[in-house]
Amino acid sequence: MINRPLALITGGSAGIGLELARLMARDHYDLIITGASDRVHAAAAELEQEGVVVTPVQSDLSTKEGVDVVVAAVKHTGRPLDVLVLNAGIAIGGAFLDIELQRHLQLLDLNIGSTVRLCHALLPGMVENGGGKVLFVSSLSATTPIPYESVYGPSKAFMTSFGHGLREELRGTGVQFTLLHPGATATEFHARAGMGNTSFGDNSWKNDPAQVALQGYEALQAGVTSLVGGDEATQAAGREHKILAEEEKAKTPCANG
Ligand SMILES: NC(=O)c1ccc[n+]([C@@H]2O[C@H](COP(=O)([O-])OP(=O)(O)OC[C@H]3O[C@@H](n4cnc5c(N)ncnc54)[C@H](OP(=O)(O)O)[C@@H]3O)[C@@H](O)[C@H]2O)c1
Numbered sequence: 001m002i003n004r005p006l007a008l009i010t011g012g013s014a015g016i017g018l019e020l021a022r023l024m025a026r027d028h029y030d031l032i033i034t035g036a037s038d039r040v041h042a043a044a045a046e047l048e049q050e051g052v053v054v055t056p057v058q059s060d061l062s063t064k065e066g067v068d069v070v071v072a073a074v075k076h077t078g079r080p081l082d083v084l085v086l087n088a089g090i091a092i093g094g095a096f097l098d099i100e101l102q103r104h105l106q107l108l109d110l111n112i113g114s115t116v117r118l119c120h121a122l123l124p125g126m127v128e129n130g131g132g133k134v135l136f137v138s139s140l141s142a143t144t145p146i147p148y149e150s151v152y153g154p155s156k157a158f159m160t161s162f163g164h165g166l167r168e169e170l171r172g173t174g175v176q177f178t179l180l181h182p183g184a185t186a187t188e189f190h191a192r193a194g195m196g197n198t199s200f201g202d203n204s205w206k207n208d209p210a211q212v213a214l215q216g217y218e219a220l221q222a223g224v225t226s227l228v229g230g231d232e233a234t235q236a237a238g239r240e241h242k243i244l245a246e247e248e249k250a251k252t253p254c255a256n257g
Pocket residue numbers: 010011012013014015016017034035036037038039040059060061062087088089090091110137138139140141181182183184185186187188189190192256257
């Protein structure tokens with residue numbers, strides 16, 4: 001009989017997701033971690049050093065089939081999910097019209113589609129089990145328009161709004177939602193977004209992913225509903241985004257991720 005709690009972390013093979021997985025493994029969670037590439041297996045092997053069971057799942061979450069594989073892995077445990085972390089996501093940098101439509105749609109399929117599919121498939125089990133904790137890794141970009149990253153921010157705005165809505169729908173079920181909004185964070189994220197030759201190519205000025213993950217994890221455990229992840233300058237940007245007009249924010253270069 002296993003009495004450790006179980007968590008699913010999408011995108012747990014790298015960056016903020018891997019840092020969250022490290023924190024949870026140290027706190028004796030068994031984990032299902034997902035990633036797009038085969039390095040998810042190496043990440044699982046590292047995490048198992050903490051004495052927990054870690055199941056790696058390699059799948060493309062921008063597809064229905066890829067989501068189905070992850071859902072099947074959760075069901076295969078025969079155990080309820082105590083924590084659901086939806087973290088896998090991508091951005092694309094560049095002029096909207098210069099980027100192939102298919103790439104924009106893939107971003108939406110991953111950042112929005114997998115969020116909706118995984119919640120629809122996995123939240124019923126958490127409700128049935130009397131509750132659980134959900135962490136959405138959204139972005140500070142959810143709170144401002146960003147020219148040249150013009151599809152990414154709205155995809156994260158969806159995630160944030162969706163989470164706030166679900167929290168109310170599921171009030172009384174024991175399922176809680178924490179929405180983490182990191183500012184620019186030093187992972188592979190911007191390089192993957194094709195922004196390596198912009199100021200985002202330099203990771204030295206960005207937030208530490210371990211710090212951002214710790215902020216999100218502590219907020220999740222404390223039942224905080226929504227927070228900005230990052231240093232004081234990032235927190236200040238989050239406060240400013242609440243008061244400035246969208247038109248003004250769109251004109252201001254910003255340091256979001
Ligand atoms: N870094 C930032 O500045 C920043 C700021 C705000 C918000 N965020 C958000 O934080 C989350 C994590 O970002 P990160 O910075 O940690 O990025 P990252 O280092 O690039 O890691 C992304 C993770 O998502 C996985 N992934 C990518 N595409 C996938 C796909 N199609 N299907 C399944 N998994 C996929 C990756 O797997 P592989 O490694 O195997 O490819 C990896 O585990 C994202 O949702 C991002 O929007 C990041």
